[in-house]
Amino acid sequence: MKCAEVRQFVRLYLDSELDAKNSFEVEQHLESCAECAGLFEAEKKFDVRLGRFLRRGDAMRALWENIEVQIAPARRGKLRALWPIALAASVVIAASAVFLAKSRSLDLANAVEECHSAYVHQLTAPEFNGPVPDKIAQQFGGQLDTAAFAYLPSQTTFNSSGARLCHVEGVPVALILGHCGKTPVSMIVFKKSELDHFPKTKRKLESGDPIACSRSGRYQFAARFVDDHVVCVIGDRPRPALEDLLRTVRRADG
Amino acid sequence: MDQEKQEARFLSLLRPIEADLENYSRRMVFEQGDCEDALQNAVLRAFRAFDRYHDDASFRAWMFKILTNEIFAINRKRGRVAQFEIAVEPDEIEEFASLDFVAEMSLSWETLADALDEELVAALQRLNDGERAVLLMRAIGDLRYREIGECLGIPLGSVMGNLSRARQKMRDAILRARRLRRAGVPRLWNEGGRPSL
Numbered sequence: 001m002k003c004a005e006v007r008q009f010v011r012l013y014l015d016s017e018l019d020a021k022n023s024f025e026v027e028q029h030l031e032s033c034a035e036c037a038g039l040f041e042a043e044k045k046f047d048v049r050l051g052r053f054l055r056r057g058d059a060m061r062a063l064w065e066n067i068e069v070q071i072a073p074a075r076r077g078k079l080r081a082l083w084p085i086a087l088a089a090s091v092v093i094a095a096s097a098v099f100l101a102k103s104r105s106l107d108l109a110n111a112v113e114e115c116h117s118a119y120v121h122q123l124t125a126p127e128f129n130g131p132v133p134d135k136i137a138q139q140f141g142g143q144l145d146t147a148a149f150a151y152l153p154s155q156t157t158f159n160s161s162g163a164r165l166c167h168v169e170g171v172p173v174a175l176i177l178g179h180c181g182k183t184p185v186s187m188i189v190f191k192k193s194e195l196d197h198f199p200k201t202k203r204k205l206e207s208g209d210p211i212a213c214s215r216s217g218r219y220q221f222a223a224r225f226v227d228d229h230v231v232c233v234i235g236d237r238p239r240p241a242l243e244d245l246l247r248t249v250r251r252a253d254g
Numbered sequence: 255m256d257q258e259k260q261e262a263r264f265l266s267l268l269r270p271i272e273a274d275l276e277n278y279s280r281r282m283v284f285e286q287g288d289c290e291d292a293l294q295n296a297v298l299r300a301f302r303a304f305d306r307y308h309d310d311a312s313f314r315a316w317m318f319k320i321l322t323n324e325i326f327a328i329n330r331k332r333g334r335v336a337q338f339e340i341a342v343e344p345d346e347i348e349e350f351a352s353l354d355f356v357a358e359m360s361l362s363w364e365t366l367a368d369a370l371d372e373e374l375v376a377a378l379q380r381l382n383d384g385e386r387a388v389l390l391m392r393a394i395g396d397l398r399y400r401e402i403g404e405c406l407g408i409p410l411g412s413v414m415g416n417l418s419r420a421r422q423k424m425r426d427a428i429l430r431a432r433r434l435r436r437a438g439v440p441r442l443w444n445e446g447g448r449p450s451l
Binding site for chain 1: 258261262264265269270271272273274276277280281290293294297298301314374390392393394396398399417418421424425428
């Protein structure tokens with residue numbers, strides 16, 4: 001394909017509407033043409049920026065609660081009555097699963113699983129979109145690694161819902177929450193210098209593995225270095241899909 | 255029991271897309287009260303019709319269709335009528351080749367944040383209902399062109415035409431924001447006159 005033809009396909013390609021043959025030819029061209037690759041990258045940035053803007057807003061939790069009560073009033077009543085039993089059973093099951101899995105999983109994978117699990121079960125939610133709000137940054141007196149929040153996958157299958165600050169084993173990390181299709185996926189970013197807290201993962205990444213993978217509970221986990229940061233993704237997705245997603249992570253303001 | 259199963263299944267399909275439906279409604283309607291009415295009416299309507307939903311269809315697309323109908327009904331009440339320009343052929347869509355313009359888009363995004371948001375809100379409000387629905391279904395709903403066409407009852411060519419125009423208008427808004435800020439923004443072009451990609 002020539003440049004003019006490839007450029008006609010830019011939106012169809014990025015919207016995943018191009019057939020396999022043409023997509024392949026576009027990709028081949030992009031590998032050898034820096035100018036077209038730059039134009040495609042610019043268009044991706046437009047999508048990311050527009051997506052961030054369009055998804056901004058406070059979650060209407062009360063509305064959804066109200067809607068759910070109207071849909072399933074009896075069920076919610078029963079669930080409320082049974083919640084202590086359900087909670088106890090969940091704790092026993094989760095503790096057994098964690099005990100079995102922890103010995104084999106990477107330490108960082110085990111640590112971030114909690115954050116992701118809380119997101120999946122809607123116990124935690126994004127707090128902001130875009131750059132870190134001044135109010136949060138000021139709480140850390142300029143010590144917060146705001147750059148960690150600028151990393152995003154360029155893959156259009158990841159829809160970011162926003163971000164929040166989180167602590168993993170005492171390490172403050174940027175937690176970027178989103179979905180791939182309908183599946184919740186979390187991205188965790190922190191400074192490389194903090195990797196000492198996770199020696200198993202550090203060994204694996206520093207041994208030359210470009211991507212460290214692991215399973216933690218029901219989730220797949222993958223981590224890699226990007227610039228001077230460690231970027232991890234975790235979710236109930238096939239491992240190759242998470243690895244592909246991780247490879248596209250770039251600093252959006254870089 | 256069947257009723258409970260039905261409720262549980264509906265909610266399990268609904269929960270992962272709640273945020274997307276919410277954002278779509280918020281950006282289509284602009285007023286909080288109308289936005290919540292549209293969501294509530296649409297979800298309850300979908301639940302009542304859930305026995306007619308088939309597994310082989312996308313629940314996401316089905317919900318977006320029902321919500322869009324509610325939103326258009328509200329907009330009609332407010333005197334805003336959905337507009338579509340139907341006569342667009344797929345091969346006309348390649349107007350996207352205005353790539354000098356696209357290249358300019360790659361300039362430092364984050365320096366523009368505040369002015370940009372104001373411009374984007376204004377630009378979104380200036381889109382007609384059709385353009386806005388198509389843009390949001392793609393950008394928030396992640397729907398395929400075919401699904402968008404089915405939701406809105408318009409041909410594929412019109413989906414592509416509306417989407418292309420909507421994106422172009424949003425880009426114009428970003429450029430306007432850049433011009434507003436240009437005087438105060440550090441040099442954005444490198445020595446060769448090319449954008450810093």
